Amino acid sequence: MELAKKQTATQSQKLMIFVLTMALYGLATLFTELIPKFQVGFVEFSVEYFLFIPLTLAMLFDPLSAALGAATGELVFSEIMLGQFGGLGELEKFLTVTIGVYIAGRMVKNPKNRKMVGLAAITGTGLQLLMGTVVDILKVQFAVEDFEAVAGLPESVFATEGFAFLNDLLFSGILFCLLPTLFLVPKLYGKIEPLLGMSPRDEKTGLGGINGKVVIGAVVGFAAAAAAELLASSGTPLIEWEAEWAESGSALALGMVVAAAVVVVALVILKELATRRNRMEQQ
Amino acid sequence: METKMKKKLSENILDKFSIDFLRSQVLKNAYGNDDTVIAGLDPRILLVWYLFLGLVPWFVNNLWFLMACFLLVLVTTLLARVAGLVLLLFGVGVFTQTGYLLIVSFFFGGNASTVIPLLILTLKVATCSLASVTVFSGLDPDKLSNGLMWYGCPERLSFSISYAYRVLPMLMEEFQNILLSYRMRGNPPEHETFVGKVKYLIYQVKVVMHAFYPLMLNTAKRSRTTVEALEIKGYRYAAVNKTVKKMKLATLKVTYNDLLFLAVSFLWISLSLLASTLF
Numbered sequence: 001m002e003l004a005k006k007q008t009a010t011q012s013q014k015l016m017i018f019v020l021t022m023a024l025y026g027l028a029t030l031f032t033e034l035i036p037k038f039q040v041g042f043v044e045f046s047v048e049y050f051l052f053i054p055l056t057l058a059m060l061f062d063p064l065s066a067a068l069g070a071a072t073g074e075l076v077f078s079e080i081m082l083g084q085f086g087g088l089g090e091l092e093k094f095l096t097v098t099i100g101v102y103i104a105g106r107m108v109k110n111p112k113n114r115k116m117v118g119l120a121a122i123t124g125t126g127l128q129l130l131m132g133t134v135v136d137i138l139k140v141q142f143a144v145e146d147f148e149a150v151a152g153l154p155e156s157v158f159a160t161e162g163f164a165f166l167n168d169l170l171f172s173g174i175l176f177c178l179l180p181t182l183f184l185v186p187k188l189y190g191k192i193e194p195l196l197g198m199s200p201r202d203e204k205t206g207l208g209g210i211n212g213k214v215v216i217g218a219v220v221g222f223a224a225a226a227a228a229e230l231l232a233s234s235g236t237p238l239i240e241w242e243a244e245w246a247e248s249g250s251a252l253a254l255g256m257v258v259a260a261a262v263v264v265v266a267l268v269i270l271k272e273l274a275t276r277r278n279r280m281e282q283q
Numbered sequence: 284m285e286t287k288m289k290k291k292l293s294e295n296i297l298d299k300f301s302i303d304f305l306r307s308q309v310l311k312n313a314y315g316n317d318d319t320v321i322a323g324l325d326p327r328i329l330l331v332w333y334l335f336l337g338l339v340p341w342f343v344n345n346l347w348f349l350m351a352c353f354l355l356v357l358v359t360t361l362l363a364r365v366a367g368l369v370l371l372l373f374g375v376g377v378f379t380q381t382g383y384l385l386i387v388s389f390f391f392g393g394n395a396s397t398v399i400p401l402l403i404l405t406l407k408v409a410t411c412s413l414a415s416v417t418v419f420s421g422l423d424p425d426k427l428s429n430g431l432m433w434y435g436c437p438e439r440l441s442f443s444i445s446y447a448y449r450v451l452p453m454l455m456e457e458f459q460n461i462l463l464s465y466r467m468r469g470n471p472p473e474h475e476t477f478v479g480k481v482k483y484l485i486y487q488v489k490v491v492m493h494a495f496y497p498l499m500l501n502t503a504k505r506s507r508t509t510v511e512a513l514e515i516k517g518y519r520y521a522a523v524n525k526t527v528k529k530m531k532l533a534t535l536k537v538t539y540n541d542l543l544f545l546a547v548s549f550l551w552i553s554l555s556l557l558a559s560t561l562f
Contacts, residue, residue, distance in 0.1 A: 012510050019506040022443055024499060027454050033372060076447045080419045081309065156387040180492045187496060195503040253560050256553035263546040271539035
């Protein structure tokens with residue numbers, strides 16, 4: 001009964017979906033990091049998005065596990081493994097990918113309905129891209145001091161970010177998200193679920209469409225993403241603090257230097273003593 | 284004659300940039316340098332160090348301080364002997380984040396005054412990413428995930444890190460095999476003319492997309508096996524059990540080297556603060 005009521009009932013099946021999405025999307029994002037991009041005029045041709053993988057899986061399986069798996073996979077495979085981890089700022093990408101994939105997954109009640117699959121795929125991609133663009137513009141505005149004062153910078157930021165958004169949505173979005181998802185979802189439907197020991201999703205076993213709860217969750221998530229990114233790039237409190245102690249700052253900094261030097265010397269001596277003691281004990 | 288040379292050259296470059304090359308670079312990055320100074324340090328200490336250098340530069344706009352931080356992480360990156368591919372990606376990444384902004388702002392009538400804010404932004408980005416290169420590429424994955432676990436990161440994250448490094452070479456090999464089998468059975472369009480080249484590109488992209496179909500099915504099977512093996516070992520119970528965690532983390536140990544590393548970094552940073560107040 002339990003199994004029939006909900007789409008993914010057991011915890012271990014959720015873990016399976018998580019591992020599956022993480023491994024596949026991680027591999028794909030690793031390729032996108034490594035494949036060189038090439039430009040024809042103003043249009044950038046890049047295999048930016050293998051987002052069709054988590055989109056497909058979120059439509060077939062439990063959307064939340066797939067969304068979290070995709071975000072974690074990207075974080076671990078392409079950011080941590082290649083040493084590109086950007087600290088707090090990565091939270092933004094993590095949350096936007098999760099929200100985009102989750103909403104796309106929730107939209108599809110019946111994976112056999114092609115129209116809905118296509119609509120969900122492009123919505124999920126568009127959401128993710130739009131959130132990224134908004135946060136990017138805010139980020140540059142906060143990171144650069146006197147944003148408005150720098151000649152030509154505001155226009156260039158809006159122009160490049162806006163163009164990148166349209167380019168990504170129309171090129172990568174359609175070619176690498178919409179078409180592959182439309183191809184893969186019907187093909188995998190009914191074939192991949194038994195491999196994880198579940199029954200395929202249909203009208204009855206689906207989680208139900210988007211409701212107020214999902215929207216509120218998404219908005220809160222986006223706010224957290226934007227806040228994290230801005231916190232990572234804004235710097236108002238510390239700059240003021242710096243100006244305040246600038247007068248007596250030299251003395252304080254000198255004190256810090258002396259203290260650090262003393263600690264370094266003390267540690268070197270302690271280490272020397274310890275190695276000597278070890279040698280004595282060995283003899 | 285010349286065209287032949289050209290063809291050979293491009294083939295040579297493509298050969299170098301194959302999946303095998305990527306695999307070996309990733310593996311080298313993960314496991315190839317565990318005898319460096321950085322790899323010998325305690326992961327907890329390194330994470331604290333990273334937390335400072337990954338966050339604080341964002342909040343400071345002083346050029347002296349940023350320069351000092353950048354030099355410090357540059358030295359540690361050299362000490363960690365990071366794989367070349369990662370450094371290349373770092374360079375490209377920094378350029379695409381701020382370098383192109385400079386060029387575009389010149390188009391919109393920018394001048395020399397645009398350079399200083401962008402230099403500060405570039406230094407910030409470069410410092411943070413080099414600090415992360417040091418910590419996340421310098422440490423081997425098991426140590427890293429242990430360190431993260433000690434700080435109470437979700438068990439899923441440290442599991443994902445250990446799992447990712449182990450499963451990635453296998454996945455890459457499988458993906459390559461699928462691609463090769465498609466290539467053997469397929470009939471690629473002629474690609475002498477321009478139209479043919481475009482058709483060939485579309486064909487290639489299509490093959491990559493199609494290759495994910497068997498890969499998804501195979502990985503689904505594999506992930507079921509993985510999770511079932513984990514269940515047999517009581518993974519979900521162990522993940523939240525305190526005694527198991529304690530046993531797992533018993534190998535972590537702070538030595539004089541770790542403290543020395545922290546102290547030298549601190550000395551360098553405070554020197555830069557002194558310089559920033561004096562000049």
